[in-house]
Amino acid sequence: MAKKLSDETVTVLENKKINGKYYKLAFLSAALSKGVRPGQFLQVLINEGKDPYLRRPFSYYRVTGRRIEILYEVLGRGTAILSQKKKGDTLKVMGPLGNGFTVALGKKKRVLIAGGVGVPPLVFLAEKASVARLLIGTKSKLEVVPQRELKKVKTKVLYATEDGSCGFRGLVTALLEKVIMKEDPRELFLQTCGPRRMMEVVIALARKYGIEGEASWDETMACGVGACLGCMVKTKDGLRRACADGPVFRFEDLAL
């Protein structure tokens, strides 16, 4: 049986720049906020015209009652248009799409490794679940999410900046290895989302130390519902669709 999914016109409540990198957009929707798991995403129609044409996928950043927030960077024409939306403007939004991260981990200690587009879903997860560590990698202090955005995160956030302007100097994966060394790897569970190269190193470290985990592995998407076969991911069971079978995959299932 096909999943009943929602496609709604929503009204922008707020849309503002919160630091050197991210904008935060909020709207209300009962249907789109129901039963959402961190790691799931929305398909947003940025404009009603025919150019740009496709919807854009955004991870859920926060769901509070009916209020939904997304956190995004201006990376191209679509997000540039989105950043101009004002309170009261409308957007067409589909969701919740895809499969999210595992929330219940039993006795395992959850370590989250985020960078770039991976920060919003993992902050969301860190608000929903018990977390041992949330590691965020950025280029510099400018891109660090403001402290007021992290008030509900149930752990201390560790930063790695490439220029050393905040927290650990270097890549977040180097910071991760330091964290792993201090723990019993068998007790850890890693969950990661962010740049491809970062996730590859996280998975390599997990294999090296025998740690289980999950990665949100996305590819450029068109439809977001499993129809176009644009976003295939190589897994041990062959090609799977990032949008419909993922985007969250277990490390052991990915064929990298």
Added chain:
Amino acid sequence: MKPDLTTTIKGLRLKNPVTVASGTFGTTDEYAGYVDPKKLGAIITKTITVKPREGNPMPRICETTAGMLNAIGLQNKGLEDFVEQKIPYFKKIGVPLIVSIAGESAGEFGKLAKTFDGLKSVVKALEVNLSCPNVEAGGVNFMKKQERILDAVKAVRDQTDLLTFAKLSPELGDVVEIAGKVLEQGMDGISLINTLRGMAVDIRTRSSRLAKDFGGLSGPAIKPVALRYVFQVKKAYNCPVIASGGITDANDALEFLIVGADLLAVGTANFVEPRATLDILKGIESFCVKEKITNLDRLRGSYRTADTGKGK
């Protein structure tokens, strides 16, 4: 009064002219949560090949101005899987099914046609994909040699009396001329147009934004080109035509109807608006009501040509 949208193509009666372009409506029920497929006139499947195909590497998708490029490469699980796993689903939903087929040789086209000839309770027509831009054997480059197209359509015709539509693209050469030749070989109609090969370059890496140099361009960007070919082929042969190429809303669909399209295949628009087909259907109905058109055939092909038309 509700207008009569019934569309009849050589004895095949469809409740309306709205369908989906091959490869844009999932493999089975991906859109069933948004669209009741029973409301569509027909469903055109993703292209089926004899053997399973993995398709091309990622990225396979890239957005361009008013459209997108794709280089999927006919990813599908092959004929056997389709017959065993997918046909029962389509049988259950009971929508007239048009199966898109592609072979790497005339023999494969024949085999596909023969198989679906045996499934007439579900399969009502074949769309013979002669113009995929993203594969080698059987793709648009391969088919540039016209005798290969003719061999393929002959092989199909020899194996089935199902309705057959040849899917063409201007990349094959002169579409109007090729359409005439495949109709002579016994094709019942033409499906126009497949995607047009295009490029997009990442200026930072100076390489393609796809894993291949080229991809097939679809979406509103190609609509005027598609409209022109539908018009020309319809005018030249008055044969059944499945129109596709950037149909996004009811106005687009009406333009294609006016130049004579029999079926309207909504493609990339499904990716943007899962309910695009039903919105278009509703829009066609309201237009007919407003214009007092009781039967769609009064509108279909009513285009007034620029050289003879009045008031143009």
